[in-house]
Amino acid sequence: MGNKKIGVFVCHCGTNISATVDVEKVAEETKKNNPGVSYTTTYKYMCSDPGQKLLRDKIKEEGLDGVVVAACSPKMHEHTFRNAAIKTGLNPYHVEISNIREQCSWVHPEIPVGTEKSTDLVRMMTEKVRKDKSLNAIKVPVTKRALVIGGGIAGIQAALDIADGGHEVIMVEREASIGGHMAQLSETFPTLDCSQCIMTPKMVEAAQNDNITMHTWSEIESVDGYIGNFTVKIRKKARSVDLDLCTGCSSCWQVCPCSKIKSEFDMGLGNRTAIYIPFPQAIPSKPVIDRENCILFKDARKKNIKPNDSKVCRKCIDACPIAPVKAIDYNQEDEIIEVKVGAIIVATGYKELEDGLYGEYGGGKYEDVITGLQFERLASASGPTEGVIKRPSDGKEPEIVVFIQCVGSRDPAKGCSYCSKTCCMYTAKHTMLYKHKVHHGHAFVFYIDIRCAGKGYEEFSQRAIEEEGATYLRGRVSRVYKKGEKLVVLGADTLTGSVVEIEADMVVLASAMKAQDDAMEIAQKLSIQYDKDKFLSEIHPKLKPVESSSAGIFLAGTCQGPKDIPETVAQAGAAASKVLALLSSDELEREPVVARVDRQLPPVFSTCIGCFYCQKVCPYSAIESEDIKARDGSVIKTVARVNEGLCQGCGLCAATCRSKSIELDGFNDEQIYAEINAVEFN
């Protein structure tokens, strides 16, 4: 293809390019000095309709078989111009973009420099185009089933939306029940509607939907494959209860003698038994045995016998009315199941900042210093106090409650520089809930800023101050210490420049939303990126907010960053619509810019020496090994192979390969050297 007829189209981009690049001169020079460039022109806006038409017409009229568009970054309009080429019958991979805007006109203030550099850049690209080969889109089949990891509001919403779209969904939740954090909340801002009242119908809907298969008490073991074709292994942790047999009659947990275990659902403020359901509306409403704390399992571990052989306590199994086979099975073991899905939504949620981190606030030391989620449980009708606000230490009604905002948030010294976004609103809500229940009580809030951006949010926080009479004090609290029965809160009011000292009965910390402890692990299993705070990263913060860095894997909810319920639901819906779009076609077309390990005729087979350095550097786990076998089945050679479905065309493997056996289609060595040489020899 050495004697291609190449056309060069130089864009003015209004004055974006033409102000510092003499575009006419670039076109002229290019034509004069580059044999093979048979046509050059300039146009005000190449990306406009008439600009594209010009491109199409000239390809036909001049019989061009290679095109360089000198314009903005290929990230902007490469797609546009390649699509225009397709319409003329030209293979789109013979169209290249020379970036003379971001990399030239915008950074060079003078015309001579800009023009000279642009001419160079265009020449480089014409040399590349000479070496361009036709490439065809890669087609991959799609498994029409989705996986949703996490059964909180984000996961449930996404699963329901996909199921309503007519596709199967597999939902994996690691806790014994779906519901997540939203099920723990008492009332929700800014409408103060009961969280469980709006959450439980969704949970029931998900449970009853025929398209949704739920795996609770289960975790993701491994994820392999690529967009449209993932293979996922799910570990179904031993529940010790047979979900098919159990009717959730409650006989077992009523007789369980281990009743002093701190309830995780109640954030440690209430107790649960060893065989338990996390909360009354749990789905499935069937118990699980906490093997760590159950005396039978403790005994079995000590004696190193099978749990069923232990005779310490068999109250639950004795109480189980199911016959002839009991629904409780002490010897049940973890089970690993394998599913095939076409798309994955990650909705693994957040965790609340551990309260021990703020020693100066007495978190984890004083019983009456509690976190936001603990306050939610205190205020919840289904909580340990049935909604009566009581001090955890002595059960007294607190008359002065101090709420401290930004505990963990906006505190780089504690490793958390971001704003958790929801705390301003939930603290305002907490003051209201408190004042509704303790009319004569005083609520004080220490804040740095009140950030209530959202529909009805500002009005809500002002209502807490104006109507409910919460007193807001502007300043971070320095210290909380105990004085008799009281907690002394030392803070400031920077608006008046005063030191503030409050003797409080209870202190509520608006603790930050943090990434789950094992967020990195799940990111690694899925080969997706996460940020400095271990929140999973979207691929583009503005234009691709629900797409992860791996194709076919989407993000929903707080695993991606702190957000409130409306935002979570909206994001879950967005992720679901992306999944539905993906599952709507039988085959996917992928850009053919992928790496390729060379294959040769026997006896060489491949120049690959099988060092698999490429496998180590590949961020997408796209390198597989392939055995080249003789007719008798014996392995002659083990070489690398690129999985086209997984490869994102980053080129790391090609750069790493020691035997130069890997080429990146569209950016092969020949093309890159042609570009480089075009600069060196002029």
Next chain:
Amino acid sequence: MKIKITTKELKSDFAKEVEERSGIDVKKCYQCGKCTAGCPVAYEMDYMPNQIIRFVQIGARREALTSRTIWLCASCITCTTRCPKEVKIAELMDVLREMSLEEGLANPLEKNITTFHEAFLNSVKKHGRISELWMLNEYKMKRPKTALQDLIVGPQMLSKGKLSFLPHDIKGKDAVKRIFEKCK
């Protein structure tokens, strides 16, 4: 000056008391500072107008009532006119001045101003209107240090007929007097 706010102040009914007397709900103020930004005498004040409201909000009675700010306020009403939350700040200052006098907390540094207010009201009480010369007379008698202040403009005002030697009573003088009686 270091200010310390404790549970006592925070739990006090100062804001409620102010609201009862003035009808102004100080809780509405979200401390944007627009009142301070537009105040023509803020540069002379010890606390900014928004800080005075803040004192009321957090129950810092002493700080509010002993401040010089409440006396320096010229009642130009710029703050009230511009307040986004419709807090009547200038009117609030009025109530705070009253409370400050009642409780004997008026800042001694602003004695000139309180005396001027007294002389002004006395003149109105007596004549139903201001008699500039007699009012000034009373003021300067009570604050002898100010005796020579602004004396130079006296002759000019006299020549232009802005000052008269004899007080002019209004017709409804008795009615004004009754207003004063009722306000006691």
